[in-house]
Amino acid sequence: MTTTNISARPARLVDEHNYVRHELRTIQMVWRREIIRFLRARTRILSSFVQPILFLFVLGYGMTTLVGTTGGFDFKKFVFPGIVSMAVVTTAIFSAISIVWDREFGFLREMLVAPVNRGSLVLGKALGGTTIATLQGTIMLVLAPLIGVHLTPLLVVEVILLEALMAFGLTTFGVFVASRIQKMEGFQVVMQLVLFPMIFLSGALFPLDGLPSWLAFITRIHPLTYAVDPLRHVVFAVQNMPPAAAARFATGVTIFGHLLPLWSEIGIVIAFAMIFLVLAISGFGRPD
Amino acid sequence: MTSNESGDGTKNKPASRSGSTSGHSLEVGNRTDESPKRYAIEVKSLSKRYGEIEAVKEVSFRVDQGEVFAFLGPNGAGKTTTIRMLCTLSKPTGGTAEVDGFDVLRQPNAVRRHIGLVFQEPTLDQQLTAEENLRFHAVLYRVPRHQVEERIDRVLKLVDLQARRKDLVSTFSGGMARRLEIARGMLHTPAILFLDEPTIGLDPQTRALMWEDVLRLRSEEGVTIFLTTHYMDEAEYADRIAIIDHGSIVALDSPNNLKKMVGSDTVELVTADNKLVGANLEQHGYNIKVGEDNVTVFVENGEEQVTQIIAHAQVAISSVRVHRPDLDDVFLHFTGREIREGHAERAFPMHFMAFRR
Numbered sequence: 144m145t146t147t148n149i150s151a152r153p154a155r156l157v158d159e160h161n162y163v164r165h166e167l168r169t170i171q172m173v174w175r176r177e178i179i180r181f182l183r184a185r186t187r188i189l190s191s192f193v194q195p196i197l198f199l200f201v202l203g204y205g206m207t208t209l210v211g212t213t214g215g216f217d218f219k220k221f222v223f224p225g226i227v228s229m230a231v232v233t234t235a236i237f238s239a240i241s242i243v244w245d246r247e248f249g250f251l252r253e254m255l256v257a258p259v260n261r262g263s264l265v266l267g268k269a270l271g272g273t274t275i276a277t278l279q280g281t282i283m284l285v286l287a288p289l290i291g292v293h294l295t296p297l298l299v300v301e302v303i304l305l306e307a308l309m310a311f312g313l314t315t316f317g318v319f320v321a322s323r324i325q326k327m328e329g330f331q332v333v334m335q336l337v338l339f340p341m342i343f344l345s346g347a348l349f350p351l352d353g354l355p356s357w358l359a360f361i362t363r364i365h366p367l368t369y370a371v372d373p374l375r376h377v378v379f380a381v382q383n384m385p386p387a388a389a390a391r392f393a394t395g396v397t398i399f400g401h402l403l404p405l406w407s408e409i410g411i412v413i414a415f416a417m418i419f420l421v422l423a424i425s426g427f428g429r430p431d
Numbered sequence: 432m433t434s435n436e437s438g439d440g441t442k443n444k445p446a447s448r449s450g451s452t453s454g455h456s457l458e459v460g461n462r463t464d465e466s467p468k469r470y471a472i473e474v475k476s477l478s479k480r481y482g483e484i485e486a487v488k489e490v491s492f493r494v495d496q497g498e499v500f501a502f503l504g505p506n507g508a509g510k511t512t513t514i515r516m517l518c519t520l521s522k523p524t525g526g527t528a529e530v531d532g533f534d535v536l537r538q539p540n541a542v543r544r545h546i547g548l549v550f551q552e553p554t555l556d557q558q559l560t561a562e563e564n565l566r567f568h569a570v571l572y573r574v575p576r577h578q579v580e581e582r583i584d585r586v587l588k589l590v591d592l593q594a595r596r597k598d599l600v601s602t603f604s605g606g607m608a609r610r611l612e613i614a615r616g617m618l619h620t621p622a623i624l625f626l627d628e629p630t631i632g633l634d635p636q637t638r639a640l641m642w643e644d645v646l647r648l649r650s651e652e653g654v655t656i657f658l659t660t661h662y663m664d665e666a667e668y669a670d671r672i673a674i675i676d677h678g679s680i681v682a683l684d685s686p687n688n689l690k691k692m693v694g695s696d697t698v699e700l701v702t703a704d705n706k707l708v709g710a711n712l713e714q715h716g717y718n719i720k721v722g723e724d725n726v727t728v729f730v731e732n733g734e735e736q737v738t739q740i741i742a743h744a745q746v747a748i749s750s751v752r753v754h755r756p757d758l759d760d761v762f763l764h765f766t767g768r769e770i771r772e773g774h775a776e777r778a779f780p781m782h783f784m785a786f787r788r
Contacts, residue, residue, distance in 0.1 A: 165570075165573050168570050168576075169570060169571055171570075172566075172567055172570040172571070176556070176559065176563075176567060179558075179559065179563065180556075180558050180559070183558055184558075245556075248553070248554075248555075248556070248557060249550070249552050249553050249554035249555070250554055250555065250556045252550060252552075252554045253554040253555075253556075253567075253568070254571070256518070256520060256543065256548060257543070257568075257571035257572060258540045258543040258544045258571075258572065258573075259571050
């Protein structure tokens with residue numbers, strides 16, 4: 144029986160060279176899988192719109208009657224960039240849940256035993272989540288005309304770039320958490336626990352100035368604050384806000400009376416994204 | 432059927448595995464061992480210790496290229512631990528192992544590129560189609576882009592799943608999913624395919640089908656197959672079996688040789704007077720043993736001699752049973768217990784529960 148004719152064996156179809164190209168192919172493949180799975184989960188796409196829309200209309204209209212209108216600019220318009228951020232944050236963080244699924248269904252093992260760099264797997268995953276979350280946030284822009292927020296082509300581009308940055312930071316955070324958590328329930332509990340405080344404390348739903356000092360402190364050390372503020376800044380920049388409204392619904396983060404420039408906010412977000420990316424990669428140790 | 436444990440010599444295998452096909456046959460050099468005779472797997476005093484517990488104790492064996500080699504043993508015997516070490520998923524605490532000429536400790540990535548792996552638990556993405564699962568694997572295992580589709584066609588054909596190519600894996604039965612995993616394990620033309628308990632949880636027909644697939648892979652792709660199992664009948668398919676118990680190999684040979692070692696056929700008689708039958712048979716030169724309620728006769732070929740034995744017994748016989756040693760007896764012989772002891776909690780298909788007569 145062992146005298147089988149080995150020469151029947153096909154040539155090895157393995158390209159041993161081009162390390163970088165293979166890692167890039169891996170990243171692209173992991174990314175593509177995330178997109179395929181997302182497009183197949185139609186209920187997930189729909190359900191992830193419900194919450195932001197609820198917040199926009201219920202909270203938006205409710206607060207508008209309370210806060211009133213300043214020079215034609217009301218709370219709905221103010222909260223809109225925050226709601227877009229919320230859609231991005233929720234989708235980005237929960238995109239990482241696919242890792243926990245993969246662990247439960249065994250597919251994570253298929254990936255982790257493959258002769259590829261762990262970093263490529265994590266990066267592909269993070270870029271997949273980033274794409275999906277950016278898409279979700281961008282689709283929210285169709286609601287802009289309904290509440291009177293002006294859009295320009297340049298603004299849309301700026302919003303997409305800032306959404307992508309925010310999404311990347313949060314996806315890597317999600318992947319990091321998922322890498323440390325074995326059970327589905329655990330991930331959901333942790334995420335539900337951190338998600339709302341994270342959104343509320345980022346200033347997505349209220350202006351950042353004039354807060355009590357303890358709350359101001361928390362918002363200033365919260366990385367998401369620096370991802371939400373630039374988004375609001377670019378949206379407000381094209382809204383022709385009267386000076387009174389601009390003063391009331393101010394953008395920008397001040398620390399000890401200093402207004403942080405936009406680029407430094409973006410820098411902070413990039414730095415956090417990188418830290419979580421490294422933590423996420425190191426989170427997937429060798430399976431032994 | 433080979434039974435030479437050292438495995439040296441007789442099989443004439445081409446030194447290069449590059450074959451004749453054109454294209455990306457990029458064989459890498461710098462293997463640790465470039466001697467003319469290369470084993471698919473060569474293990475020397477391999478050990479794995481978890482704290483106080485020695486899961487694998489100085490195990491040594493060699494697997495020839497193109498061989499189907501089975502690790503047979505009960506749960507917890509060290510089968511999975513060994514397979515994990517060979518696949519570089521777990522680091523040995525002692526000894527060496529070379530897989531397709533690569534050292535598992537020093538060249539784990541090279542090892543993993545040259546092996547296919549099928550785990551006990553499913554590792555497919557249920558939300559993807561069969562071909563999407565395979566394409567994903569092809570990229571991770573560096574199958575050249577222009578050969579991916581051709582190779583997917585080929586492995587799906589090998590396991591007879593072409594018709595389900597574009598179906599979601601979530602619609603597959605357990606057996607189909609398992610066969611798809613085997614196809615996936617073969618996708619990147621591995622030198623050795625590792626199967627850890629490949630047929631666990633499958634019904635008998637599916638298991639038979641799966642074995643057809645595996646043997647076809649061996650004959651058509653020349654792959655070496657290393658598998659673990661605790662199903663006796665399954666080990667029969669192997670060219671050689673290593674019986675592992677408490678972390679050590681207690682026997683290693685072809686199924687037939689192992690059975691020969693255990694002994695001859697037995698004919699069991701239940702009679703009205705066992706002692707008298709015993710005496711009668713002894714007079715005719717039979718090797719017998721008189722038990723409390725039966726007489727056991729040890730003969731070369733039980734089925735042929737049974738009528739003669741009955742004639743010589745000269746007493747009314749209420750039942751006759753001819754027993755030829757099977758792997759259950761082999762296992763019992765070498766380990767002193769039956770393999771199914773201690774894991775009766777597993778859901779065995781009834782067909783296999785009844786396997787032992």
